[in-house]
Amino acid sequence: MRAKVLPGRTTTAAEGEAVVFLIGMRINHFWAVHRWLPVLLAMPMMLRELARDRSLGMLHHLMLTGSPRTYCVVQYWESKERLLAYAAAPDRLHRPWWGRVNRLVRKGGGHVGMWHETYVVPAGAYESIYGDMPPSGLGRAYGAVPLGDGVQARDRLRV
Template structure:
């Protein structure tokens, strides 16, 4: 079980050049077509294993949520690291991407999606109360909320009311 950090915490992005938030997932449109979507779970597992073994690739952390629509929340050091991984023929993403588009994209049995956000210092805020390390704080640095960082406005650098 994860260690619960009691009290209020936030992410410290000041010591980082920022991070890239990468959301990716799929939606199973035809659940009976197991042959169309099961291999995609395995392919994503292979990508995560590869990235865990190669931290120099730039993925900092990832968490997954599963259901008919799946989602992975991933944090990367930079957009360049993310794009380099996605385009690398020797990394596991590119072959899986090709397989999907060559064999499944037209079938409609599975949908895929992603969103990419560049998170610069001062452009995001977070708070975690009685939580284990999570989200931005897990990917960067988790610090206690102080008087200076007590509100969302303060954490974003805006004047407090």
């Protein structure tokens, strides 16, 4: 299914704080497939679980690659509470897989690297603009609205 292009300039409809979670991995040694492949495969399983049950709080995600050895997932969440609740839920995929992935990384002899960053961005401290684009990023996660004529980035950033 192709996303519909929204004509003209739009911005995110987000109100209040925005929660952005970045998680990534780096394959340090391609030949150690048994070390990095389970790490690589864990994220799509969790993303499918989150997409099936929107009540868990993930609004949208985007998978990126920086090179054949680096991968990143950008996730947009309803709230930091929902993100933390999912991470700790014993009946969801994250908690058991996080234990496995940590063991693989710790005992992996440097074959695979992992990182994550969480940003809780206060209202007025984020800004977005999309020109003739389907909803993307914050606009896809929180919805997109037309941007008024003459509205500048400084008007959207209120800090």
